[in-house]
Amino acid sequence: SRILLQDTSAVPTSPWTHFVMMAGSTLRKVKSRSWKKQRHFRLLEDGMTIWYKSRWAGKGHSTFSVTEVEAVREGHQSEVLLSIAEEFPADLCFTLVFHGRQGNLDLVADSPEEAQAWIQGVRKLIHKVQTMDEKERLDQWVWDWFQKADKNKDGKMNFKEVRKLLKMMNVDMNEDHALHLFTMADKSESGSLEIEQFVHFYKILTQRDEVWKVFQDYSGDGEKLMLEELENFLMMGQQEGERSAQLAQELIDSYEPSESGAMSLDGFQKYLCSQEGSIFKPEQRDLHQDMSQPLSHYFISSSHNTYLLEDQLRGQSSLEAYIQALKRGCRCVEVDCWDGSDGEPIVYHGHTLTSKILFKDVISTVKEYAFKASDFPVILSLENHCGVEQQTIMAEHLSQILGDMLLTTVLDGQVPQQLPSPQELKGKILLKAKKIGGLEDCIDETLTDEVSDEEEANGDAESPSAEDPPAESLTENDKVKPRKSKSKLSKELSDLVLYCKSVHFHGFEQARLHGKCYEMSSFSESKAKRLAKEAGTDFVQYNTRQLSRIYPSGLRTDSSNYNPQDMWNVGCQIVALNFQTAGLEMDLSDGLFRQNGGCGYVLKPDFMRDGNTQFSPEKPEERPDYKPLRLSIQVISGQQLPKVNQKEGSIVDPLVRVEIYGVPQDQAKEETSHINNNGFNPVWNETLNFILHTPELTLVRFVVEDYDKASRNDFIGQFTLPFTCIQAGYRHIHLLSKDGTPIPPSSIFVNISISELT
Incomplete structure (x- = not known):
């Protein structure tokens, strides 16, 4: 295959590799066939920052941290490098892939040896970053800041430089207090701090009174937590229940630097800042759900217009967009297929200026x-606009490229009464498209070669121009009226469609009486929303047996997204979003699918899997096992929030908002007041309260913003998770950037309590 991600595991690197990177290399940075420019790259002394500049750019240069790099691909493994493959051999080429939505960096070295030095070297550094613990990450972060601020590179900082650095780090503190701390840290009384002294200064600066107070509440002598005291904290403070005794010993072993058998304040803070002390239940992060139920019983991570990196009018179609979606755990990708001029089907957003890619390259990438x-x-999910001839070519590519991965026969030779499970379909790729006849015909081997008028009329191509009329208002005549351009389906392509046959939706009654489990319909967002409001219970019942796919309105030319929660509330499985567009809607999707090992499948609550369910999201209190809960969140403090405005003197004025997404009655938002000029260690100590009527469907989003009284607040960071994955007690929420990547060491410290409504 033409595109393959290399493993980023540890690679032994020679001293020569390190020498090459430190000394620097002139590499070609390639953006297109015509844009290839030489840039000088080198690894800075901190061993984590890569610096580069044009020879002719005067003082201008760029840098990026190895922490931003996700992987190194070797050879012609990007569209740009593939396009210049004839000019530069594979052993000179490599690609740096960045986290999130940042574009890749395609590079060409002068010799294979030089390329290898950078490939092996960067992989080694990525491995180092991936294996750091929280303390090492924090030390690295402090070291990075020291390097940035040490302008004359003498390894020392005087008080004036330290004050400037504090501003860069989002700290606006009283000058006398800062000088007092500086003097305490300046043990040598030289008037400047070396890196070790600066780390000490930073530690005094970041001493957290709010953590110390919690520690004091449970410590007998105020110096340490004995084993029983830590157990008591885990039982009372963290609501860990029976596992508190075993957990206490494990935490001392993991986080306590001393051999005393007790936990110091330092070890206590380390635990609270770790993944175990985070808001997300560790056991829910792993694959833990029952994966043996029918596909229709799961929410499925799904992408719309997967081929686009930007908007759907002018955006670039790219194989990279498929790679990014699949690496994020997406399990349903869309392929818009059109006839290519040279007989090869192409993929792009039809009738627009988006660029085109080959269908066969998309399949190889998948x-x-x-x-x-x-x-x-x-x-x-095939959006098929091709004539029969190129449909047959598509079928050939699917079969030849995917081989055994493509599911081409029903699992046990029987017409299914329910869909197979994710477990049974492991490692398989399924085709969703129109089909001639049904599975019954396939098994009987009695296939006609042409799509009937009715089949054609019932197809569900997503038309961005017109909304479907309500299914219930269609007359029998409307339902079977053939479209003017009667096209045919290729038998070869039709035969590859098994469990995901696209059909038009004719109402819930029709589906209940005549629908087959392997038939699925697509709904525009507005139609789905209307059906959810008018016939919520019917929709939930329908989705226990059949799959439904929801897609964004054709009016969203900017590739914006709708709120997926409305669709999940009625059990829709394939709620397709524009993965390329960051924001609230993708935060919710990432939040829902963060659980269960990030495998892209989340089991629906039991009341959405029962075919006779009477659940309605509009009336949650009518559920037989209705048990509302109270969620109380004390927002205590924030830690090292990133600056929003890079202007030298600006410091953020942060506030925290908690947003609840779920059934209509549960939708709610509450926020704290804002803290003036402190993004470093703001303290709120404010409590926000919520009532949840259907906690099983609730997502909780924590948002931190920079308050602005004159205009809209600026986004600082967020974290979204299912309510069912929340750990009660004193927890840290590790914030993510707008495009969903971590921004260590930024966090929010909260105390969460969950109780039944009495």
Whole structure:
């Protein structure tokens, strides 16, 4: 295959490799076939920052941290490098892939040896970053800041430089207090701090009174937590229940630097800042759900217009967009297919200026990346605009490229009464498209070669121009009226469609009486929203047996997204979002699918899997096992929030908002007041309260913003998770950037209590 992600595991590097990177190399930075420019790259002394500049750019230069790099691909493994493959051999080429939505960096070295030095060297550094613990990450962060601020590179900082650095780090503190701390840290009384002294200064600066107070509440002598005291804290403060005794010993072993058998304040703070002390239940992060139920019983991570990196009018179609979606655990990708001029089907957003890519390249890319993030099945949602001839070519490419990965026969030779499970379909790729006849015909081998008028009329191509009329208002005549351009389906392509046959939706009654479990319909967002409001219970019942796919309105030319929660509330499985567009809607999707090992499948609550369910999201209190809960969140403090405005004197005025997404009655938002000029260690100590009527469907989003009284607040960071994954007690919420990547060491410290409503 033409595109393949290399493993980023540890690679032994020679001293020569390190020498090459420190000394620097002139590499070609390539953006297109015509844009290839030489840049000088080198690794800075901190061993974590890569610096580069043009020879002719005077003082201008750029830097990026190795922490931003996700992987190194070797050879012609990007579209840009593939396009210049004839000019530069594979052993000179490599690609740095960045986290999140940042574009890749395609580079060409002068010799294979030089390329290898950078490939091996950067991989080694990525491995180092991936294996750091919280303390090492924090030390690295402090070291990075010291390097940035040490302008004359003498390894020392005087008080004036330290004050400037504090501003850069989002701290606006009283000058006398800062000088007092500086003097305490300046043990040598030289008037400047070396890196070790600066780390000491930073530690005094970041001493956290709010953590010390919690520690004091449970410590007998105020110096340490004995084993029983720590157990008591875990039982009372963290609501850990019976496992508190075993956990106490494990935490002392893991986080306590001393051999005393007790926990010091330092070890206590380390635990609270770790993944175990985070808001997300560790056991829910792993794959833990029952994966043996029918596909219709799961929410499935799904992408719309997967081929786009930007908007759908002018954006670039790219194989990279498929790679990014699949690596994020997406399990349903969309492929818009059109006739290519040279007989090869192409993929792009039809009738627009988006660029075009080859169908066969998309399929090769899907093959390589389908099961990197998850073993569970991938659904290829075909939006088929091709004539019969090129449909047959598509069928050939699917069969030849995917081979055994493509599911081509029903699992046990029987017409299914319910859909197979993710477990049974592990490692398989399924095709969602129109089909001639049904599975019954396939098994009988009695296929006609042409799509009937009715089949054609019932197809569900997503038309961005017109909204479907309500299904219930269609007359029998409307339902079977053929479209003017009667096209045919290729038998070869039709035969590859098994469990995801696209059909038009004719109302819930029709589906209940005549629907087959392998038939699925697509709904525009507005139609789905209307059906959810008018016939919520019917929609939930329908989705226990059949799959439904929801797609964004054709009016969203900027590739914006709708709120997926409305669709999950009625059990829709394939709620397709524009993965390329960051924001609230993708935060919710990432939040829902963060659980269960990030495998892209989340089991629906039991009341959404029962075919006779009477659940309605509009009336949650009518559920037989209705048990509302109270969620109380004390927002205590924030830590090292990033600056929003890079202007030298600006410091953020942060506030925290908690947003609840769920059934209509549960939608709510509450926020703290803002703290003036402190992004470093703001303290709120404010409590926000919520009532949850359907906690099983609730997502909780924590947002931190920079308050602005004159205009809209600026976004600082967020974290979203399912309510069912929240750990009660004193917890840290590790914030993510707008595009979903971590921004260590930024966090919010909260105390959470959950109780039944009495």
